Amino acid sequence: MSKESLSKDSLNTLSSLEAGDKTYHYYSLPKAADTLGNIDKLPFSLKVLLENLLRNEDDTTVDRGHIDAMVQWMKDRKSDTEIQFRPARVLMQDFTGVPGVVDLAAMREAVKAAGKDPAMINPLSPVDLVIDHSVMVDKFGDPSSFRDNVTIEMERNQERYEFLRWGQQAFDNFRVVPPGTGICHQVNLEYLGKTVWSKDQDGKTIAYPDTLVGTDSHTTMINGLGILGWGVGGIEAEAAMLGQPVSMLIPEVVGFKITGKLREGITATDLVLTVTEMLRKKGVVGKFVEFYGDGLKDMPVADRATIANMAPEYGATCGFFPVDEQTIKYMKLTGREDSQLELVEAYAKAQGLWRQPGQEPVYTDNLELDMGEVEASLAGPKRPQDRVALRNMKASFELLMETAEGPAESREAKLESEGGGTAVGAQSAYFEHPFSQPMMMNGETTRLDPGAVVIAAITSCTNTSNPSVMMAAGLIAQKAVAKGLTTKPWVKTSLAPGSKVVTDYLRVGGFQEDLDKLGFNLVGYGCTTCIGNSGPLPEEVEKAINDGDLTVASVLSGNRNFEGRVHPLVKTNWLASPPLVVAYALAGNVRLDLSEDALGEDKDGNPVYLKDLWPSQQEIAEAVEKVKTEMFHKEYAEVFDGDATWKSIKVPESKVYEWSDKSTYIQHPPFFQGLKEEPDAIEDIKDANILALLGDSVTTDHISPAGSFKPDSPAGKYLQERGVEPKDFNSYGSRRGNHEVMMRGTFANVRIRNEMLDGVEGGFTKHVPSGEQMPIYDAAMRYQENDTPLVVIAGKEYGTGSSRDWAAKGTRLLGVKAVVAESYERIHRSNLIGMGVMPLQFQDGVDRKSLKLTGEETISIKGLSGDIKPGQKLEMTVTYPDGNTETCELLSRIDTANEAVYYRHGGILHYVVREMLKSA
Template sequence: MTESYLKHFTSQNKSYMYYDYPEWLQNQGQQLSQYPYTIRILMEALLRASDQKPELQQNLATLVDWDHNHDHDVAFKAQRVLLQDFTGVPALVDLAAMRDKVMALGGDGRQINPDVPVHLIIDHSVQVLASGTPDAFAENIKKEFKNNQERYQFLKWAQQAFENLTVIPPDNGIIHQINLEYLAKVALTETNEGTALVFPDTVVGTDSHTTMTNGLGVLGWGVGGIEAEASMLGEFSYFPIPEVVGVRLSGTLPTGATATDLALTVTHALRQINVVGKFVEFFGPGLKDLTVADRATIANMAPEYGATCGYFPIDQQTLDYLKLTGRPVDQIQLIDDYAHLNGLWYDTTQDAQRHYTTTLPIDLSQIKPSVAGPKRPQDLVPLTDLAAKFTAEKTTLTVKTANHTYDLENGAIGLAAITSCTNTSNPALMLTAGLVAKKAVAAGLKVPEYVKTSLAPGSKAVTDYLKQAGLMPYLDQLGFNLVGYGCTTCIGNSGSLKPEVVQALANSDFSMSGVLSGNRNFEGRVNPLIKDTYLASPPLVVAFALAGTLAIDLTREALGYGTNGQPVYLKDLWPTQTDIAEAIQQNIDSALFKRSYQDILAGNAHWDSLDVAATPTFNWDKTSTYIACPTFLENMTAAKPEMTQEFTALKVLAKFGDSITTDHISPAGFIGQQSPAGQYLMAHHVQPQDFNSYGSRRGNHEVMVRGTLANIRIKNQLTPDKEGGYTIYWPTKTQMSIYDAAKAYQKDQTSGLVILAGKDYGMGSSRDWAAKGVKLLGVKAVIAESFERIHRSNLVMMGVLPLQFKLGDNAEKLGLDGSETFDIQLDSAQQTAHVTATKNDGQVINFDTILRFDTPSDVKYYENDGILSMIIRQKTNL
C-alpha cells in the first residue's frame, strides 16, 4: 500500500526519499490544508511504518476523520528517546539485567541495545548546597559526585557498553535545554537502499517537560519510565486520538512584558478550557515575531496547562534559531526543503481552513507582567495584585545575621532562584536579568542577607553569553553566583535556606516565601520551609530578591534605596527593548553555541576519574545500595510459556478507594528511618543522613520495592485506623507493613496477591516503579473501577493483570471486604475475567470483570510475563 507513496526529491544536489502523506490524503478525498500540523506528523509516521507493519493501515485510516475518532487509539513510535538520570538509571539497569539474562541462557548479550537513538543527560542530581560565593559551583560539583558515585559509575559503564546510547556527563546543562540547543534535528534521515529517507524528528522523554522541544517544531512529550523503555526497544505505544486545541496568537508583546508573562498567561487560559490529554497547537499572525526561545518557554509549560504537547509549526523563526545555535547549514536547508515539500511548513494562508477541535484566541498586546502562585503554576497573579496576597494575616519573624537584625513580615523571601530550562533557555530573559542586576549594582542596591540566591542555567551557553556581555559580575555581586548546570530549585534540589533563617524558623510557624524562574511551585516542592512559592521571569526574580519580599507592588513601590538615599523603582532598572536587542546582537552568535557544545561529551575531572571496566555486562556490586540487578527476569526461560489463564487462592494485599495516584503507589521523596526502606539501608550500614532520596536510589529494586505503597498518606481500607503503608496479613490477621506482608505471603508460598481499588487507579504523573514495585510485591492482578491510561499500560508491560469492575459494580456493592480468597479465570477472546471470591465462612461471590488488554501489544506483553522477557525472546536466537 505505502510503497507507491515513497517519493524522491533533491536538496542541495543530493537525492532523498520521503513518504508523501499529502498525496495519500488526497486519495482519501481529503484536503491537507484542513489538518493540524500535529495530526499531519502522526499521519506521516503511520504511513511510513505501514511499509513494515501492514496491520497499521487501519490505524492510519482512522486519522482521516481524527476529530470524530477520539475513542480510537493511534499507534506512535518516537524516533528518539530522552532520559534524565533519575528516571534513566532504572531503564538502563533493566537493559543491563536483560544482557545478563541473555548470557545466562547461552546467548550473546550484546544483542540487547536501544533500537533508536537514546540520550541520557545527567541533570537531576546536583543540589544547591553552596550558594552566593565564587566557589559555589565547584563545591556543589564536588558534593554531587561524592553523593552519586555509584550511579555515575554505572552510567559511565552504560555509555561504552550500549550502542545507540549517548550519556551527557553531569554539569553540562538541563535535558530539555540541551535538546533544544543541540540535540534536536527537526528532520531526521536514515539510509534506505543507498538513499537517505527524510522524516520528522519526534521524541519522547522521561520528564514531563520534554514538551519544550515543540517550540522548535519537534513533536514530543513526556512518558513514564516503562513506556520510555518500550520506545527504546522499538515498540509502538498507543494512545487515544487526541483532540487538538488551536491557540490563535495575534499582536506583539508590549514593552515590559516577557515570554514568561506570556507563558503564565497561556497556562492560566488553557487551564480554564481543560486541555488535559489534548494536543495544543499555536498559529496565527502573532507567530511571526515570536522567537523559538519564546515559543520554547510556552511549550515547556504544557504539563502545567495540562496538555500532552504545545506545538509550534516549522517556519522562518525555526530556521533562524537553528542557524543561531550552530546547526549545520546543509541540515537547515534540508529542513527548509522537506518541510515545504511535505506540508509541514507553517502556511498562514491556511489558517482559516485548518480545523481544530476548538480555538482559543490570545492577543499578545494584552499580556501584562505577572507571576503565578502561590501553589499552582496556573494561578496567574498580575504584579499589581501580588502585595494583596500577603495582607490577610500579620505575623513576624526576627532573623539575626552577622550584620543586621531583620523583622520579617508575611511575604519575606527565603529563596530566590534563577533556575530551570523553562526560562534560562531564553537569551532575552537572561540578558534582561543581567541588565537589571547591572543597574541595581550601579544604584547601590543589595539583596538582604536572609535571602538565599542562586543561578542554575540550563546550559553553558547562558553563562558564556552573560560573561561576554559583561553581566556576570553584577549577578555575582547580588549573590546570583553560578551554583550548577542542572534542575536545582525547580525540582526541590534547593539545599537548605540561610542558617540564620533556619534557626529563626525552628520555633516559629512563620511562613517564608520563595520566587523562582521555574515551572512548578506545588506546596513544599522547592523547599520544606517555603510555603508560598511564585513563578516569575528571571529579571523579576532579581527584582524580588532585591526587595526581599513578595508583599510589594513592583509597578509603583520602590525596591529599595540607592547610595544617594533616593528610592529605586523597577522602571529605573528595566532595560529598553533596544538595550535587550543590542545585547543579543552583540553577544550571541552561532560561534558561541558551537564553543559551548564542542566538548559536551568530554565530562570534567570528576567524571574522568571514575573507574569503569569496558565490559559488555555490568559487574554488579552486591554491597551497593544504589545499583542492583533487578529480579524481574529471575524465572524467565528461553521458551515462551503458555499464557496463564487461571489463578487460584490469591490473597488481597490492599483495598483502596478512589483516586489512588502514582504518588501514593510509587516510592518518592524522603526515606523515613522507620520505613522498610530505611530499615534496609541501616541494615546495610547506611546512616540516616546518607539515605538520600528514593529518586536517587531508583536503580536498586530492594530499596524501591520496600517503598512501594509506603506513602505516609496512603489509606488502605484493610487498616482503617492506621494511615500509611500498612495492611493485614490474613493467615494470622496481623497488622504489618505492606512490604512485610508481601514477604510473608511469599514465604508461605501463597500463589499471588490482588489489589482492589476504586476509580482512577494510578492517576497522576506516570512512574515506572508504581508498576514495577507492585510486580515485585507479588501482585498478579489489580481489580479497579477504572484505570489511568498510562498506568494501566505499565501494569500490563510488567505482566500484571488490569481488571476492571463492570459498570455498576465495585468492591462495596459486591460485598468484598478484602478478607476473601480470589480465583481468577481469563477469557481473552471475550476480553473478560471471571472472578470467584470466597469468604472465610465459605460464602462465594462470583462476578465478571473487563480484561483491560486495550492494544494489540498487550497480549504479547502479558503472555511473556512482561516487556523485558518479550524483547529478549524477540531479539535473540535462544
Template sequence: MADSFATRARLDVNGKSYAYSSLPELGKRFDLAKLPYSMKILLENLLRHEDGVTVLPAHIEAVAKWDPKDEPETEIAFMPARVLLQDFTGVPCVVDLAAMRDAVARLGGRPGQINPQIPSELVIDHSVQVDVFGRADALDINGQIEFQRNQERYSFLRWGQKALQNFKVVPPNTGIVHQVNLEHLARVVMEREVDGELMAFPDTVFGTDSHTTMINGIGVLGWGVGGIEAEAAMLGQPSSMLIPQVVGFRLTGKLPEGATGTDLVLTVTQMLRALGVVGKFVEFYGDGLQHLPLADRATIANMAPEYGATCGIFPIDAEAVRYLRLSGRSEDQIALVEAYAKAQGLWHAPDSPHAQYSATLELDLADVKPSLAGPKRPQDRVLLEKLGENYRSNLQGLIANRAPRKTEVKRMDEEGGDQPQAEHLAASPQSLIRIADQDHYLKDGSVVIAAITSCTNTSNPAVMLGAGLLARNAAARGLKAAPWVKTSLGPGSLVVTDYLKKAGVLADLEKLGFYVVGYGCTTCIGNSGPLPDEVSRGIAENDLVVASVLSGNRNFEGRVHPEVKMNYLASPPLVVAYAIAGTVDIDLSTQPLGKGSDGNDVYLRDIWPTNKEIGDMIAATVGPEMFAHNYADVFKGDSRWAKIASPDGESYAWSAESTYIKNPPYFDGMTMQVGSIDDIHGARVLGLFGDSITTDHISPAGNIKKDSPAGRFLQSRGVQPADFNSYGSRRGNDDVMVRGTFANIRIKNLMLGGEEGGNTLFHGSGADAGKKLSIYDAAMQYKAAGTPLVVFAGKEYGTGSSRDWAAKGTILLGVKAVVAESFERIHRSNLVGMGVLPLQFKEGENARVLGLDGSETIDITGLDDGAAKTATVVVRKADGSEKRFEVRVLLLTPKEVEYFRNGGILHYVLRQLAAKTAA
C-alpha cells in the first residue's frame, strides 16, 4: 500500500510492536484537531488503504480538510475491518460463496480459494418464533420448532462453518446478533498481519442488519448494508460512500429518578427525526457521557435507523474500557484498545476539546421523562401520562370505517353462568372470550402482546433488572398479567438470563407470565407467533383495535402482528406494567394498575424500583465471569446444533430437492473472457412505476401467499402452505425469491393504471399478448423469447432497507436496465454489482412527461463499453412512431465500469482469483 503522507508509525503494547497509520503524523500537514471522532476513523481507513487506484491522496486530503458545512458530494472508498451477518440475510451470502467455489473450479481455480477475505461472523437469531409462551417449557418447545422449520438452512450453515476460512457461525439459542457483537465479537481495535507486518487499526464493521449501529455505543464505527455490499466487503472489495455530514449531539447532566435508558433513546430519536439526519453520521459528546453507562449508549446507538442516521457513535473512553473488562475481554486486548486510542487521538476524556459539527443538538439528561413511542412509528414519542389520550386520538382514524355491528353481550350471573342480554348496537364493541375457564371482555385498546424483546433494551442490565424488580414488587402485591396478554421474555443473550437468575428476579418475571421464549429477534421483527385462538376470534368478532407493548425498536404498521393495529415501544419495566394493566387506554401516572390481594388499588409508583435499588442489584450480580462462561464455546452450539447432519468438503453438495438452498444461476456459462458493455436493442417494459418505489416493494419479503407465483411453485414441489415459512427464510433459493420480486401487494404498475399488485401487461407474442400477467410470468415469457427488459420509475427508486434481493431478483427476471428520475445510493450500487444498468432521466423528464405507457419497444444506444456519460433511449410505439431522449449513465467510477464489464462484482472477483491460479 502507498503512504503518500508518510504516516506509518509504530506502537509497542503487550510486548508486541504494531505498525499503524498515524493520525498525529498526518496532523502535521492538516489541522485535524476539530475533526469529529467518526471522521478520524474514516481518515485512518483511507490512509491504510491508499493504493493509487481506489484510494488516492486526493481522497485523504478531502477528509482531512473536511468542512462541516459542505454538502456531501465527494465519494470515497471505505473498507470495513469485518462483516457481521444474521441468518436471514447471511444465508444468501454463504450461498453465493458456495456457488463461487463451484464456478472457480470450472474456470480452472480451486474451490478453497473462495473465502471471506476479512473476518465474517454470522449469528443465527432471526428464525426463532414465539409459538409457545407463558410456561416453563416455552424455550425448549420453541427451540424444537425452530430447528424443525429450519433444518435445511442450518445444515447448510454448518457446512459453511466447517468449509470456509475467516467465517464463523454463532448457533441458535445464543443471543441477538447485535448483543453478541457487543458482548463478545467486537474487538474495538483490530490486529492483523498485512504483508508480513503486524498492524493495529480501528474495528469497523458492515452488518446485514440495520441495527448493526448498536456497536457504535462502544466506539466501533459500523452500519447496516445490503447483502451485496456485505458480500463485496467479505471478498475484499471496498464500498463507495459520500463523505458525510456529522451532527453533534451534546449530552449534559444525568437521568432523573424513574427515567430509563429507553426513555432517553425515545427522546433522542424524536429530536433527531425532527432535525433530519438521514444519510448523516450522528456523534454524541459532552459532560453527560460520564453519567451514561455503556448499556445506555448502546441502546441509543442501536436506534440510529429509527432516527434516520447512518450511525450514532460514541467515542472510546474510560467507560468503554470498563465495559470491555466487565464483558470478559482479555487484559491484553484492553491494553491495546486504550493505548491505540490515545496514540491516535481517538480517546475521549471529560476535558477533551469538542469537535466541529455540521449541526448540533443538546439534551439535559435530567429533562428525560418516562415515555413510550407509537402507535406506528418509533419517532412518535408519547409521555407516559399522555398514552391513554394518544391511544384515543389514534383510535378514531382506525375505526372511522368500521361498520357498527350487533353483538350479543353476556354478563355473569351470581352463580358464574352466562346470562345473555338482548342484542344491541355496540358503539364501543367488546368481545366476550373464555380463557382458562374464565370469561373476560376484550375491547379496543386491550394489550394482547407484551414482549420484552429486541437488542435495543435487552443488552441493558438497568432496564432488564428494573423489569425484574418491578415484577417482584407487583407479585408481592398480588398483581398478575391480564389473562388475554401474550407475555414473552426474549433475553438478548445467555448472560442476561444468568444475571436475572442470580438476582432472583427471573422467577418473579415468570410469576407474571414472562418466561424465556427464545434467544433471538422475536416480536420486534414479526416473529411474535400466533395469538391464542380465543383472542384472535375476539379481535375478529368486532374488528377490535388491540395493542402491543414491546421493548423493541420498530413498531411499523403490520410488523409486530397482522391482527394488532397499535404498537407501542416501551422500556421493559413498562412492558410488565402494561401486561398487568391489560390496556393502553389508561394513564398509569394517575390510575391504578389493578387491585392487590388486599383489595386495595396498586399504582405504578407503588411498585417502581428506585435507581439505587437497580444500581445495587447490577453491582451485585453482573460480572466478567458470566460473560467468560457463556462465551467460552460460543461457536460450538447446543446438542440440537451438534446433531444436525451437514455435508463435508470444499464444495457444497447441492440437493435438487431443497426448496431452501439452491445453486444460483449467476455463473452459468461463465468463462474467463471479460465481456463488454453493449447497447440494448428490442427491449420491452416490465414495469412502469412512479415515485418512491422502495426495496420493500421490489424485494420478496413477509409471508408467501398461496396463490402467488412463489406459492404455486412451492406447492408444485410438494410444500404445503402451512410449511411455506417466509421469504426471509427462503432467501437461499432463487426459484422462490425471483418469483417474489416486484410481487408486493402494494406496488403500483402504471401500465395497469396504477392498480395495486405485482402484475404487468404482457406485450410479447403468443396467446397471452395484451393480457395482464404476474410480473414473474411475463418476465419468463420474455426471457424464453430472448427479449431483454427495462423498468421505468420516478424519483427515489430503491429507498428503504438495502436488500440484496431487490437487485438479485431484478437481474434474474431479465431486466437489463432501470431508468429512473433518481436512485437511492446503495440500491444503485447494488444494481451495478449485479449487472443491471442504472440510467437517470434528464432533469424535468420522466416517463409521464415523455408520454410512455409501457407498450413501447426500447433501444438504449451509445454506451461505448461504459465510457459514455450519457446514452440515447430510442422508443418505438406500435404505430411505428419513434421518440428519442438522453439519459445519464450511472456507472460512476472506473471500478464500477470494470465490475459491469465482468457481469457484476461476484464475476469480477471470480475471474481475479481464477487468474491468480492460472498465473
C-alpha cells in the first residue's frame, strides 16, 4: 500500500484522543477487542505488534488472518504465523552505518546502470546515524586525553567522515549525529526516542507506538523506555529504511517477574548480570522477554535500560518494559516537551499499554527474581552470561590457573563444561607460564603478575546511561583520593561516557576531579573499550605480557567480553559496575577477594578495604538528585551540528557517489555489479570443501573482528601494499566500507580456533588439496580459482554477539555457500540469508563430532535446487578421504516465506533493487 494511505481498518478501529491542545487519531486496540475478544492479557510487546498490524492492514502484506493470529497467540502462547512488521524508524552507528551507506550508494549505482533514476534508492523511514564507534583510547590518564583522542579520531577517519557527510546531503530522511556527542543507544534513550510517534496522514495526525530496528545489537536498550526495538544486521536495516517490512514469526514471549528491592551496596549492574545469567540459562534465543511485577514500581528507567541493553547477552530479541509513571518521570528529566509527555500518557492509557499494579499478562513461560537476593557480581572471563560473585573472583581466576595445569583430558573436560567449543577450548594454552614479570613503570621497578588488571574502563552504553552507578564510581574515587590511594601503575584507565550529560553531572557532583586523580580522565564520548577500541597498552606492559605469556585482565563496565575483543593481549575480560571498575584499578589484580582483601594502604599505612569506600544508597541518591533537566537541554540543543572540524569537512554534492580506487576506506562493493533482472537458479552444493571446522559459541567477533589487526595479516599486507603504515591501520570496524579489507578479515580473530588444525589459534585453515596451512582468506581465494564451493561447519550458538552484517558479507565473499551448525543466534542467521548464504542446522544426535569430521571431507547438499520453503529438510552427504560416505538430514533455517524469497534472489538487497526496478 502507499506509505501515506490509511489502513484498510476492517475492524473499524480508527479513533481519536485529545492530548494537550491537539487531536490525535489512532488505531484503537480496545475497539479491535470488540470484534476480536478480550486482549487485556496479551503481553504489552505483542500489543505493540498488534497495533502495527492494524495500522498497516492492506490485504497484501497484512490481512485479517495476521490480526486473528495475534489473538490466537493468547490461547496457544506461541504461533507459527509470519507477520510483516514496519518499524517507525531506523537507528545506525558508524561501524555499521558506513557499510550501510556504501550499500545504498552501490544500489544507486546499480539503478543508474539500469538506466533508471538513482534517487529512487532513498530512505522512506527516518534514519538516525550516530558516530560513536570510532574514537580510540590512544591517550589516557591526562587532562588532554579527550582533546588528543578527538584530534586523532578526526585525522584517522577523515575519509569515512567525508563519506558520511556525503550521505547526509545525498539522502532524504537521513540525519547524522557527529562524533564526540555520545553512544547511539544513550542518545536514543535521552533524546531521539519518543515512546509515542506521530505523523500527518490523509489530513489526520496519526499517533502510534515508537518502534525501531537498529544496526547495533544493543538497540534493545530503548525497550527500557517502553519503545519496542531490536538489533538487525545492516542489510535488514537498509531494507527496512527502503520500505521493506521486517518479516518475522510472532514470537514467544517469556515473562520475567521482578519483585522486592536491591539490598544496600548492590547496583543495577549486579542486577543485570544476574538477569542475564538466568535468562541465558533459561534459553530465550529468538524470543521476546517482557518484564513485569510490582518490583518495577520504583525501578527507574536508567535501571530498566541497563537490563534491556543486555538482551543480546541473554539471547532474546528484546527485553521490554511497559510504559508507566517511571517512563514519564524519565522523559521529563531528559527534557522532552510537555506536549509529548501528555501524548505518551494519554495514548498509553487509551490503548491499554500503561502498566497497572498487579497486572500479569499471559506468557509463553515465566521466571521470577526477588531483587533482594542479588549479590555483587562480575561476569567473565569471556562470556557475558558467566556471572561470578565478587566474593568468588579470586577463586574463579585460580580455578582457571588450576584447570590449565591439570592433565589435558581433565582440563578440556572442565573447560567444556563451562561453555565449550572454540571460545573455551583454547584456554588451556593461556596459563602455561603464570610467572611474574619485572618491568619499569614511571622510572620505578615493579612487576606484572598473572591476573593483573591492565585495563580498567568505565565505558559502554550499558552502564554510562545510568547516573546511579556513575555517581557511585565518583563517590568511590572521592573516598579513595581522600585516603591517599592511587591506581596501580600498570592499569590503563579510561572514562568514556555515553553522553556529554554524564560529564555535566560528574562535575556538578564534584567527582570528576577525583576520578582524574585516579587516571579516569575523559577519553571520549563513544563505545571505546567495549567495541575493542581500547588502544595500545604501554610498551612496558605489552613486553611483560609477551615475555611471560601472562594471563592478565581487563575490567570494564561494558556488555561484551568475547575473546580477542577488548585487546589481543588481554585473555580474561570481566564485566563489572563502574564503581567496581574503579576498585579493581586501585587493587590492580583480579586475584583478590575484594570482600576481604585490602585494596591498598592509606596515608598512614593502614589497609583500606572496599567496604571503607563503598557509598551508601543514601549517598548515591543524594548525588543522583544533582542530575537536572537543564543538562539535557544544554547538551542536546545542537546535537546534529558538530564542532568546527566536522563542519569544515568538504562534501561532494552528487546523488551518485564518486568512488576512488585510491581510497583504502571506501570501495565500490561487488554485491550488485552485473545485477540481472531475474536471479540465477540455485543449484545443489556438490563436493564442497570445508573452509573452517568450528566449535561452540563462535561469535560474530570471531567471524568478523572489529578491533586491531597485525601487519602480517592478509588485511595488513593489503593496506601496506597501498602505502598505509601499520600505525595508520585503524581497526577492522573502521574499514567496513572497504570489502577488500573485510574479506581478508573474515574468520581472522586472533582467538578463533579452527579444528582442522591442531593447537593453532587465529584465522588459519588447511587448504585440503595441497595440505598447506594458510590464512583462511588465502585458502578461500585458491578454492575460488578452481570454482570449488565451500561450507563452514560449526557447533552450538553460532553467530553469538553483535549484529555484524560483515560476518555474513565476508562469509559470502569468501565463497561459502552454506553454514552447517548445531544452533544459531537470531541476528546472524538472518544476516546469512540476507547475503544469500544458506544456514543449515544439524538434527538431534548428529554434529561434527558424531560425523567424525576433520575438515578433509567433501560435502554435498541436496534439496537447494527445488522450491525453497521455510523449515524444509535437506540431505547432506559427507565423503571421507578414504571414499566412504555418510548421509544425514539437515534443517533449513530459512524460517519464513520472505526469507525464502530473499535467499532465492541472492540476498535481501538484491530483491529490493529488482523490485524497485520493476516498479520504476
